[in-house]
Every structure is written in structure tokens, then in C-alpha cells.
Amino acid sequence: MTFPTFTSTQIDPRARGKELGTLRRRAILANLTGYSDLFAVAGATPAQVRAWGERALERSADWAPHLAEEIAGIAAGAGLEPWQVSVVNARTEILAAIDATGEGECSTSVVLPGSGRPPRTVQTWDWHDHLRDAPMLWELEPRPGHVVRTFTEAGALAKIGVNTAGLGVHFNILRHDSDSADIGVPVHLIARRILDDAATVEEAAGIARSATVSASTVITAVTASGAASIEISPAGVSVIPQGEDGVLQHCNHFLDPALAKGERHATDRPSTYARFQHLRAHTEALSSDDHTTRALAMLSHGPDDAPVCAHPDQTQPINQRWETVATIALDLPAARLRVHQGGPCQVTEATWQTF
Incomplete structure (x- = not known):
């Protein structure tokens, strides 16, 4: 598939x-x-x-x-x-x-191994199962010679992706007390403009800061030389760089201490913390140069373990059913995406789609 x-x-x-x-x-x-x-x-x-x-x-x-x-x-x-x-x-x-709520959503891991070796990234993309046929892979040139490749949804301008300037982005939703119905710039357009115009993490953060938003998200920008999770909310934008060990991981709660004071997942989606701890505990495998090894390191099912790999509960209404629709790794040197349709529990060497 x-x-x-x-x-x-x-x-x-x-x-x-x-x-x-x-x-x-x-x-x-x-x-x-x-x-x-x-x-x-x-x-x-x-x-x-x-x-x-x-x-x-x-x-x-x-x-x-x-x-x-x-x-x-x-x-x-x-x-x-x-x-x-x-x-x-x-x-x-x-x-x-x-003010929609529900349990589920994405987990992202980035490791910069240093010594000139390329970043090792992977994320799960969770969404409502009745929208599992929405995704597509889109290649475009916003200007001649600059190619963008993105995993997105039909009709949406971008989501997770890479460009030929050497930058890639992962994408996770957040929720904050400052989110409101005073609709601002869509965060999916921020991701697209970063892919169109940014070659560095600093440029990506500048684009994010230039937009007035009404909803929260985190865009993790990655290059060969650095990475940062750009936490975006109506209350402000914070940039969380990789640690001294080159590791940068994010789920669906704010890591910035100031923005975390308005955190909404703490009560609505507490599994985000368990998923984050799973990533931290499996950093060694998530540092592998093999994208299949990284994807399998994300394999964990609830309720007994962290629900990194999500499967929908068909007894619930559509707004409460969550599925890991895709598992995605970025290949920055090639400006390509490695995409598996489904969750880590279904990944094999043969199931990857290179785009």
C-alpha cells in the first residue's frame, strides 16, 4: 500500500x-x-x-x-x-x-549524530481513521530550481516535508489556553512557507514568528547542522534546540517552560507524556542510520504501554477515533521522504515508499 x-x-x-x-x-x-x-x-x-x-x-x-x-x-x-x-x-x-478534544496524535524523533553524518528522523502521523485516505505526496517548485516534497492531505498546501535547500520539517499538533476562535494564519501554511523559503532553522523560526495564529502546533525544522522544535501558539513562539547529545524529540505537549503553563494536553491527552518517555527510552535505536530500525523503535501500543502506534476504537464517534496513518522519515541529503502507510507495527523493509 x-x-x-x-x-x-x-x-x-x-x-x-x-x-x-x-x-x-x-x-x-x-x-x-x-x-x-x-x-x-x-x-x-x-x-x-x-x-x-x-x-x-x-x-x-x-x-x-x-x-x-x-x-x-x-x-x-x-x-x-x-x-x-x-x-x-x-x-x-x-x-x-x-475546542475539540481527544486522545491520540503524533510523536517525532530527531537525532543529529555529528561528524558530518546526516540527521536521523522519524515520526508517526496520527489522525482520525475516517480520513485515512486523505494523504498524498506532492512535489512542487515554488520557484525555479527549488524543489519541495511534502506529505500532506488533498487540498492542504503542506505538512511534513523536505526541500532541496537542505531543510526538512516534522509536524505535531499542540493545544494551549490561548487558542481561540479568532482565526489566524493556518499552521499548515506556515509549514509550507518554511519549506518554500527557509534553508536554516533560524529562517524557519523567523517565518513562524511572522504569522499571527489562533491555534498551536510544533514544527520541528531539521538541517544537516542543527534542529529545533518551533513551538507556535497565540501566546508566542518558542524555539527548542537539540540537546548537547544531538537528540530532539517531541510529542503533543509544550517543552518551553513559559508556554507549558498554558498546556492543554496535561488533562485532555495525558498519553503525550508516556509517548515522550518512550522516545527517550529508545533513543539508541532512534539514532540508527536505518529508517526501518528507527520506525520499529517507535513501536508501542496502549493501554499497557505508551500508545505511539495508534489503532482506532470503533465503538467511539469519528472525532474520538485515532489511527497511525503514516510513519515518515526524512532523507535530507537526497531531499526525499521515506513514507510507510500505517503504523510502526506494520513496517518492514519492503513497505517504504520513497518520494
Whole structure:
């Protein structure tokens, strides 16, 4: 099993978006339907969702007009209104506005071994199981000669990815007391702009600081020479560098002491701490130069152990069902992604997709 791939041929943002929207129309419509169902179960009305989508598009246009143009192009190609594609890109912001809760989410590990050796990274990407068909792998050139490859969802501008400037990003959701319904720049657009424009961790952090947000997330930026988890919230942005041992790991709680005072996972999703401890306990295997070894080091199932590898409880409503949809490693020297469809418990040498 592999994820669908798409390679853009257009440089102009609107044209690039229209090409994607036209050729991936069915998947984008299915993703929009899946999110509409999720928002409804979580308590949002269609009128609220539209208003939030329109507001996210306005904030996006103010912050990065070319990305708003790309969203409009996707909409034109898919036969949708721009606000509908904006909803897909702003799903984190809409869920924060609803104050959605639930157990689950992603775990990320980065190890910089030093001596000129490339970073060793891996993450699980957990999401609601009814959206397991949403992901795709997308290659694009935001400008000639600069290639971005991203694991994302149909209609969303980016998520986890790499660029040919030597930078990659991992992506985990966070929740903070300052999250609000005053919709800001979607965090998925921040990830895309980092992939488009950044070659260093410092540049990535600067891009994150330039956006006014309404929801929290952590983007872990990685290069050959350094890494940092960029914790983003309406209360501020904090940069957590790798430790002296070259290790940087993150789950779904804030590591910055000041931002941690507004932490929401402490009561809503306490497994984030158990997952973080699992990563710390398996750092040696997570330091391996073999991506399969790193993925298998993430293998841990709840309830007896940390639920790093998640499987949905079908007795729960869709907003409370979580699945490890993908396991992803970054290959920075090659500017490629190694992607396995599913959780670590299904990983073998043969199940990786190189993109």
C-alpha cells in the first residue's frame, strides 16, 4: 500500500493550484466531506465553518498572498469555492475554535549524530481513521530550481516535508489556553512557507514568528547542522534546540517552560507524556542510520504501554477515533521522504515508499 503522488508542472501559484485541483478533484472533495463530518460531530455549524474558512483565507492573503492565490487555484480546479479549500487548510484552527478534544496524535524523533553524518528522523502521523485516505505526496517548485516534497492531505498546501535547500520539517499538533476562535494564519501554511523559503532553522523560526495564529502546533525544522522544535501558539513562539547529545524529540505537549503553563494536553491527552518517555527510552535505536530500525523503535501500543502506534476504537464517534496513518522519515541529503502507510507495527523493509 502506498500513498498517491502528484508532481506539479506549474510555477505560478494559481496555475499550480488549478492543476492540482483539477487532477486531484475527487480526493479533495472527499477530504472536504470528511472534515465537514468531523466538524459537525465536534459541534460546529455549517455557517460557523464557512465563516472560519473565509476568515482563514483573509488572514492567509494578508500574510502570504501567493499561498492564498494557490488555494484559489485549487478551488477553481476542483470546482469549489476558495473558502472550502481554506477550510481544509485551516482544519487545525477550526478544531481549536470548537475546542475539540481527544486522545491520540503524533510523536517525532530527531537525532543529529555529528561528524558530518546526516540527521536521523522519524515520526508517526496520527489522525482520525475516517480520513485515512486523505494523504498524498506532492512535489512542487515554488520557484525555479527549488524543489519541495511534502506529505500532506488533498487540498492542504503542506505538512511534513523536505526541500532541496537542505531543510526538512516534522509536524505535531499542540493545544494551549490561548487558542481561540479568532482565526489566524493556518499552521499548515506556515509549514509550507518554511519549506518554500527557509534553508536554516533560524529562517524557519523567523517565518513562524511572522504569522499571527489562533491555534498551536510544533514544527520541528531539521538541517544537516542543527534542529529545533518551533513551538507556535497565540501566546508566542518558542524555539527548542537539540540537546548537547544531538537528540530532539517531541510529542503533543509544550517543552518551553513559559508556554507549558498554558498546556492543554496535561488533562485532555495525558498519553503525550508516556509517548515522550518512550522516545527517550529508545533513543539508541532512534539514532540508527536505518529508517526501518528507527520506525520499529517507535513501536508501542496502549493501554499497557505508551500508545505511539495508534489503532482506532470503533465503538467511539469519528472525532474520538485515532489511527497511525503514516510513519515518515526524512532523507535530507537526497531531499526525499521515506513514507510507510500505517503504523510502526506494520513496517518492514519492503513497505517504504520513497518520494
